[in-house]
Every structure is written in structure tokens, then in C-alpha cells.
Amino acid sequence: MTSPNDNFPQNSLPEVGFPSEQSQFFKAFFKQSPIGLNLCRMDGHWVESNPAFLKIIGYSAEEADNDNLTYWQLTPEKYAEDELVQLESLKSRKVYGPYEKEFIRKDGSLVPVRLNGFIISKDGEDYIWSMIEDLSAEKSLKLQLEKTSNFFEATLANLPVAVFAKDSQDDWRFIIWNKQSENVFGLHQSAVLGKTDYDLFPKEQADFFRKKDTETLASLQTVRIEEEPVTPTGKQTLWLRTYKLALADADGTPRYLLGITQDITDERNAAIELKDSNTRLRDAIDVANKALHARSTFLSNVSHEIRTPLNSIIGFADLLLSTDPTEQQNEYLRILNHGAHRLLEIVNDILDMQKIESGLLKPSFEWENPADVILAPLDLLKSTAKKKAIHFDYEIEMPSKSQIKVDRKFIDQILTNLVGNAIKFTPTGGTVQILATVKSKENTLKIVVKDSGIGIAADKREHIFEPFEQLDTSTRKTYGGTGLGLAIVKGLVQELSGTIELASEEGQGTTFEVQIPVEVRPIR
Numbered sequence: 001m002t003s004p005n006d007n008f009p010q011n012s013l014p015e016v017g018f019p020s021e022q023s024q025f026f027k028a029f030f031k032q033s034p035i036g037l038n039l040c041r042m043d044g045h046w047v048e049s050n051p052a053f054l055k056i057i058g059y060s061a062e063e064a065d066n067d068n069l070t071y072w073q074l075t076p077e078k079y080a081e082d083e084l085v086q087l088e089s090l091k092s093r094k095v096y097g098p099y100e101k102e103f104i105r106k107d108g109s110l111v112p113v114r115l116n117g118f119i120i121s122k123d124g125e126d127y128i129w130s131m132i133e134d135l136s137a138e139k140s141l142k143l144q145l146e147k148t149s150n151f152f153e154a155t156l157a158n159l160p161v162a163v164f165a166k167d168s169q170d171d172w173r174f175i176i177w178n179k180q181s182e183n184v185f186g187l188h189q190s191a192v193l194g195k196t197d198y199d200l201f202p203k204e205q206a207d208f209f210r211k212k213d214t215e216t217l218a219s220l221q222t223v224r225i226e227e228e229p230v231t232p233t234g235k236q237t238l239w240l241r242t243y244k245l246a247l248a249d250a251d252g253t254p255r256y257l258l259g260i261t262q263d264i265t266d267e268r269n270a271a272i273e274l275k276d277s278n279t280r281l282r283d284a285i286d287v288a289n290k291a292l293h294a295r296s297t298f299l300s301n302v303s304h305e306i307r308t309p310l311n312s313i314i315g316f317a318d319l320l321l322s323t324d325p326t327e328q329q330n331e332y333l334r335i336l337n338h339g340a341h342r343l344l345e346i347v348n349d350i351l352d353m354q355k356i357e358s359g360l361l362k363p364s365f366e367w368e369n370p371a372d373v374i375l376a377p378l379d380l381l382k383s384t385a386k387k388k389a390i391h392f393d394y395e396i397e398m399p400s401k402s403q404i405k406v407d408r409k410f411i412d413q414i415l416t417n418l419v420g421n422a423i424k425f426t427p428t429g430g431t432v433q434i435l436a437t438v439k440s441k442e443n444t445l446k447i448v449v450k451d452s453g454i455g456i457a458a459d460k461r462e463h464i465f466e467p468f469e470q471l472d473t474s475t476r477k478t479y480g481g482t483g484l485g486l487a488i489v490k491g492l493v494q495e496l497s498g499t500i501e502l503a504s505e506e507g508q509g510t511t512f513e514v515q516i517p518v519e520v521r522p523i524r
Helices: 020-032 051-057 077-093 136-158 179-185 203-219 265-321 327-358 370-387 408-424 473-479 485-495
Strands: 036-041 046-049 095-104 110-122 125-134 162-167 173-177 223-230 238-248 254-263 366-368 391-397 402-406 431-439 444-451 499-505 509-517 519-522
Touching: 036 051, 051 095, 051 110, 051 125, 077 095, 077 110, 110 136, 162 179, 179 238, 179 254, 203 223, 203 238, 203 254, 238 265, 265 327, 366 370, 370 391, 370 402, 370 408, 370 431, 402 408, 408 431, 408 444, 408 485, 408 509, 485 499, 485 509
Parallel strands: 391 431
Antiparallel strands: 036 046, 036 125, 095 110, 110 125, 162 173, 162 254, 223 238, 238 254, 366 402, 402 519, 431 444, 444 509, 499 509
């Protein structure tokens, strides 16, 4: 047997009655064919193989030119029964195939092939002509397609949303129904595939689905159905959010309807409940606001009604004190005057708190001398500290020749309440210190009020700025007051966009630090 890479001698292939010209054409075709061609005897011994076939099995022409290399050597034992079937076909019909199997390559690997063949006779001996196709690429592609298909099916099955598809050319029957669709609708895949919406849902809903499906296919646009009620036969109504889009077939013609659905029943019910809750809350707030307004109006009116006669009492008490009363009368008038002033302070606190809560107290900013703003209330409080023999010390740090833009009344009341409290809760012989600092670079006014008084317990500090809050009932009995002072201070500081902090240790004293943003300008 000669190598297929050499010129074919006349006796290399069995002659089959072709004229010489056809015989030469046939030999050229045999050599150059991209499909593997093989001629062998009925016992499997090779007569001739073309280059394409040798490439498939991994043998060189020289290696194949060996009477010991046979068809059976290249065939795995697992194909024995299949080979018998093909041999029977050859004997009865003179042809075999198409037949897919594997050949053992020279390196021991298996190569998938497809064979077709027929019998020819020469000089009373039969030969088998075989055409061999290498299926490696085809099998690889098929395997890849199977992997892709399996991945797609696994993805589809495990998506957390319901996915379905319908075929518009088959009466819109379902062709895809994933696991989540089963969970959402309560319908198993076997009960859905091949069915239409009219088989599964009430006619009114099925009509709606068909209308949206038809619109989607016609528009080629994704359709979003924000909320739709769906009632599978025998099931409770669900509320769904669905996206529908058209998919084309192999020819590019829109044919399939793909749907992606989320069950929003719980979400919708929660939204309705939230809306109802918000409505109830708004109603409650309206009632509370009306009650607050009524209370504020009442307090304002009552406070004004009380303050008018109080001012008269204070005025007449002052007049009587100037008429040279007796010692006993003087004592009575002093008690009356003190009580009236104290009551007026309480009324003013209530009015201020009411204004803060109602949002009626707004700052009015003016350019002021920082020293004047700070010293004015401190000069008045100094005498109160002196009566208790309290060491009263204050210091003002500010850029020379400068002004700040503040609401003087707000600062006055903040200082009066903080320093007044410090004096009130500091025992005789104690210390009250005030430090006011104006920082032009930071544009801030910082006020620190420190006392050596009774201090504030840790569990009371969190609530100390709330209205009517005092340390305990004994504090109210001992020191008096309404418990509004610090609440008013906090409200005023917040209106000025500032902050207030406190540090205290029970029995050791308290420090309040207020920081307020201010504009600072030099003056000439």
C-alpha cells in the first residue's frame, strides 16, 4: 500500500471500471477530499486512507502503511454490538450508516466520528468504502450549547421572580413557567405548559392579559403593569407588578411574549396600611395641634389677665412703700411686693415658653457691643449673688473695637436664666464664674457658666432641658421655680442656631456651655 501523499500508481486502488480520465479524477478527489475516506477489506484491513482520515486518527501515512493496522484496532470494545448491526446492513443492503461512534487515536484519546459506507467488488472480492466525518467541533459545540441551555434553565428555575413565556403563533399558550411562577400563582408547571390564560384565570382577567400581550408584541416596547389583580382558578387574588416584552423567532419576527412578575401583595397591603396609619396620624396631629393651640391661647389669655392686675399690685405696693409706712406695714408691703414680682416672673416664663413652642418667638439681629450685651444682665445679677455671699466672677474675651450681630434680648434672657440658676443652686459662700468669648475667626460667641452648687444627678441630665423639669420635688420646695428656665434657654439657643451642653457632678457643681454663631465686624 502506498502513502496517500505519493502519486497513486495505477494498481494502488482497485479499479472499478472507470475510464482512465475518470480514474485520475477519482484519485485526485480521494487525495484532496476534506472528508475522511477509507478503503478496507471485509476483514477490516486497510487498503487505502486519504490524508483527511489520517488526520482524524492521528497517524502518519507511513504508520498507516501497515497490514497490521485495522479498522478493529481503532474501535473501542463498547461498540461491538453496534458494529455487528452495521455489518448486517452491509451484507443485506450493501450500505451502512449514518453511524456515529468513536475511533481510538494514536495518542489513546477518543475522537467522535460519523461514518457512511457501501460495498464495491473487484475480481470477486468485496471492499468497503467509508466516508468519515470528524464530529469533534460539532460535539464540542453541542456540549457547549447543552451547558448554556442547562445554565439558562437553572437560572430561570432559581430566579427570585416569576418568569413565563407564551407563543403568539400557538394561541398564546404557555411555553415557559419557572419555579417562582409556581410559588407565586400556586400552579405547577405541568398544569400550565400548553395552556392559555383562559384555561387558568377568570375570563375578565384573561381578556386583560391577552390585550396587554397583543399590545406588547405590536409595539415591541417593554410594557410595565404597575399593579394588576390576578386570581388563579380556585386561589385568592394576588397583586402583581409585571413587565412584558416581545421576543423574536429565528427569522427575526416578533413571536414570543416574555413576562417577568413580582408578587407585591404584601407590599401593597403594607402601603395601604401605612397610608391609613399616616391618615390616622395626621388626624391625631391635627387634633393635638388644635388642643395645643387652644392651650396656648388659654395660657396667653390667662397670663395677660393675671399680669395686668399684678402690675397694678406691684405699682401700688411701691407707692405705699414710699409713704413712710410703719415698720409692720413696711414688712407686709415687702412680702407683698416680693410675692407679686415672683408671680410675675412665673407668668413671664409661661408666656415665653408658649411663644417658643408656638414658633412665635423669632430673633431680631442688630449690631451690638459684646461687652454691653454681656454686662447688662450680669450687673443686675451681681447684687443677688452678693446677698448670698457668693463669689461672683466674670470675664469677657473679645477682639478690640468690634461688634457682633445678635438679638440682645435673647442673649440677655439666656444669661439671666443660666446665671440666675447658678446663683439659686449655689450655697452661701460658693462660687459662680462666667466666661464670655467672641471669636472672630470662627464667628462664634461662647458663654460658659460654672457654679459650685448642688450639681445634677446623672439620671436627670438627659431630661433637664424639658419643660417643667426639676431635679426632684424637694428641689422645688427648697429653691422654688417653675422648671421652665432651662427649657426656655434651650429654645432661645436653638432659635439662634446654637448649641448648649452641660457637664455636672452631683454635689460638686455644674457647667453650662453655649455656642452661638454670630457675625463679627471691626469698628473704627
